[in-house]
Amino acid sequence: MHKSRANSLVFTTLSIAYAALILFPVFWMWSYAFKSEAEMFARPTVWLFTPTFEHFGYMIENGYHHYLVNSLIVSGASTALVVIIGTPAAYAFARYRDMKFRDDLFLFVLATRMAPPVCLVIPYYLIYAKFDLLDTYLGLVIAYLTFNLSFYVWVLSSFCRDLPLELEEAARVEGYSRARAFVKVLLPLLRPGITATAVLCFIFAWNEFMYAFLLGGQNVKTLPVGIPSLITTQGVRWGEMAIIGMVGTLPVMVVVFFLQKHIVRGLTMGAVKG
Amino acid sequence: MTDITPRLGTVAAPPGAGSYHRESRWYPYALIAPTMLTLTVVALVPFLYMGWISLHEARYGQVGAFAGLENYRKLLGDPRFWNSMSVAGLFVAIAVPVEFMLGLIGALVLSQKIRFRSVLIPFLFIPSMMAPIIVGLVWKTMLAGSWGFFSYNILERFGILQGSSVFASPDLALYGLIFVDIWEWTPFMVLTFFAGMQALPANPFWAAQVDGANPVQIFFRLTLPMLAPLLVVIGLIRTIDAFKVYDTIYILTNGGPGITTESPSVLGYKYTFDFWEIGTASALAVVIWLLFFVFCNIFYQIAKRRLNVF
Numbered sequence: 146m147h148k149s150r151a152n153s154l155v156f157t158t159l160s161i162a163y164a165a166l167i168l169f170p171v172f173w174m175w176s177y178a179f180k181s182e183a184e185m186f187a188r189p190t191v192w193l194f195t196p197t198f199e200h201f202g203y204m205i206e207n208g209y210h211h212y213l214v215n216s217l218i219v220s221g222a223s224t225a226l227v228v229i230i231g232t233p234a235a236y237a238f239a240r241y242r243d244m245k246f247r248d249d250l251f252l253f254v255l256a257t258r259m260a261p262p263v264c265l266v267i268p269y270y271l272i273y274a275k276f277d278l279l280d281t282y283l284g285l286v287i288a289y290l291t292f293n294l295s296f297y298v299w300v301l302s303s304f305c306r307d308l309p310l311e312l313e314e315a316a317r318v319e320g321y322s323r324a325r326a327f328v329k330v331l332l333p334l335l336r337p338g339i340t341a342t343a344v345l346c347f348i349f350a351w352n353e354f355m356y357a358f359l360l361g362g363q364n365v366k367t368l369p370v371g372i373p374s375l376i377t378t379q380g381v382r383w384g385e386m387a388i389i390g391m392v393g394t395l396p397v398m399v400v401v402f403f404l405q406k407h408i409v410r411g412l413t414m415g416a417v418k419g
Numbered sequence: 420m421t422d423i424t425p426r427l428g429t430v431a432a433p434p435g436a437g438s439y440h441r442e443s444r445w446y447p448y449a450l451i452a453p454t455m456l457t458l459t460v461v462a463l464v465p466f467l468y469m470g471w472i473s474l475h476e477a478r479y480g481q482v483g484a485f486a487g488l489e490n491y492r493k494l495l496g497d498p499r500f501w502n503s504m505s506v507a508g509l510f511v512a513i514a515v516p517v518e519f520m521l522g523l524i525g526a527l528v529l530s531q532k533i534r535f536r537s538v539l540i541p542f543l544f545i546p547s548m549m550a551p552i553i554v555g556l557v558w559k560t561m562l563a564g565s566w567g568f569f570s571y572n573i574l575e576r577f578g579i580l581q582g583s584s585v586f587a588s589p590d591l592a593l594y595g596l597i598f599v600d601i602w603e604w605t606p607f608m609v610l611t612f613f614a615g616m617q618a619l620p621a622n623p624f625w626a627a628q629v630d631g632a633n634p635v636q637i638f639f640r641l642t643l644p645m646l647a648p649l650l651v652v653i654g655l656i657r658t659i660d661a662f663k664v665y666d667t668i669y670i671l672t673n674g675g676p677g678i679t680t681e682s683p684s685v686l687g688y689k690y691t692f693d694f695w696e697i698g699t700a701s702a703l704a705v706v707i708w709l710l711f712f713v714f715c716n717i718f719y720q721i722a723k724r725r726l727n728v729f
Contacts, residue, residue, distance in 0.1 A: 397549050
């Protein structure tokens with residue numbers, strides 16, 4: 146009994162130490178948002194400081210709050226589009242497992258996700274230049290479909306597999322059409338899965354950097370793109386970058402707390418039923 | 420009498436299911452059509468367009484005359500291409516196994532009787548869920564030359580590196596990036612393996628304990644084999660993701676010093692937007708895509724056959 150208690154204490158200490166190793170660098174970076182330059186670059190390291198808000202002032206003056214709004218618009222719109230387009234497909238892939246070419250079509254969905262963005266960004270750039278889609282919300286929303294739509298279909302399909310078949314059949318016996326049974330009976334049951342997967346898509350869009358950097362422009366800059374813009378010829382604006390780091394990470398943390406059960410499943414593409 | 424009917428494994432088809440299928444065979448295709456159409460437009464068409472460009476002379480955004488495999492010949496003859504492949508190879512070969520081992524150990528620790536476990540778990544998600552570019556920013560500040568928290572308090576104090584950043588050193592930069600990747604992805608491995616262990620059936624473990632097996636035997640003979648399919652899937656996903664890493668490299672070294680950390684993604688970017696060699700860049704993208712497709716196919720086959728998850 147004593148031994149297992151001691152073990153538990155050791156393991157608990159280990160875990161907490163590890164969590165600290167994970168969190169400390171993040172919080173340390175956040176602290177730069179409130180430090181003056183002298184405090185940031187001080188040797189030895191300064192632990193205690195009076196917070197300053199000068200960096201926040203610079204952000205507002207230079208219109209960085211628009212970046213935040215842009216991030217919300219692009220991530221929100223692309224997520225909504227993904228849910229509308231992808232939900233029926235996810236259901237069909239899970240429910241009609243014997244349809245012809247199912248495996249090939251499903252593999253196609255996966256293949257579009259596996260491509261590194263740098264592969265697609267070249268043709269996107271050329272095509273967008275031709276159709277005037279560079280530096281538009283629509284352009285980014287479309288580009289984000291490449292990774293989020295396939296992800297959404299893939300993961301939601303694993304949620305769909307857990308749906309009881311009997312309910313749908315019962316609804317059919319009651320005289321519901323297939324489409325109506327899907328909307329009235331299955332969609333409500335799927336809501337937690339849809340929410341979890343959609344929120345993950347939102348985060349991926351929120352975090353995305355390369356497309357936003359190359360296909361955006363003066364009008365449609367998202368938060369991550371703000372980071373390199375603060376590396377200027379006059380020097381690196383660390384405090385302002387830290388603000389973006391903080392504002393960019395906070396919503397992700399909130400989501401993680403509420404959705405932790407679903408994230409493992411989402412990020413392993415449904416391989417773990419977490 | 421119905422209770423003698425064998426009811427093993429397969430779920431019996433619901434009554435009338437067959438007739439629904441005959442009723443309208445195209446119904447499932449109608450459901451997937453919007454997705455397929457969208458993916459064709461946003462992924463397949465650009466990809467084919469890129470393949471077409473890769474067969475033409477293309478510079479500065481102008482696509483010129485048909486060039487056959489000239490771009491591929493140029494690409495495969497460029498030492499920078501092979502350098503980028505070996506950078507990515509080294510990156511994957513170190514980062515993924517280390518994350519794997521640490522992930523397994525972490526999952527075993529997390530499976531013990533631990534206090535505050537439910538409080539700890541959400542924190543473990545943070546590195547892999549935050550934007551990779553912000554992960555890069557975090558370590559840019561931690562490892563900045565002379566004043567970075569880690570540089571000053573650890574690297575300088577123990578005489579590893581004086582007054583300079585890890586990312587400015589040609590010998591250390593790649594290992595710095597690998598360290599960041601390990602920091603970013605190990606917690607995720609821990610959580611995934613932990614979830615996998617929790618989902619294993621309890622009976623074999625009780626039986627093994629009754630038979631007097633020790634914890635090491637139980638781990639190697641039971642836990643590991645039962646977890647194998649999950650390990651394979653995660654290993655493949657991580658390999659693919661590590662191979663295409665871009666954001667953290669962009670912010671931390673952008674391929675430098677020199678070309679010591681120039682991964683294929685970074686090289687592709689430079690071909691396109693620095694040298695405007697769009698033809699060569701497209702050829703590179705096609706090569707990477709093919710490589711990924713092979714990976715992806717293996718992944719799918721294993722996952723389908725051994726895990727029955729799709």
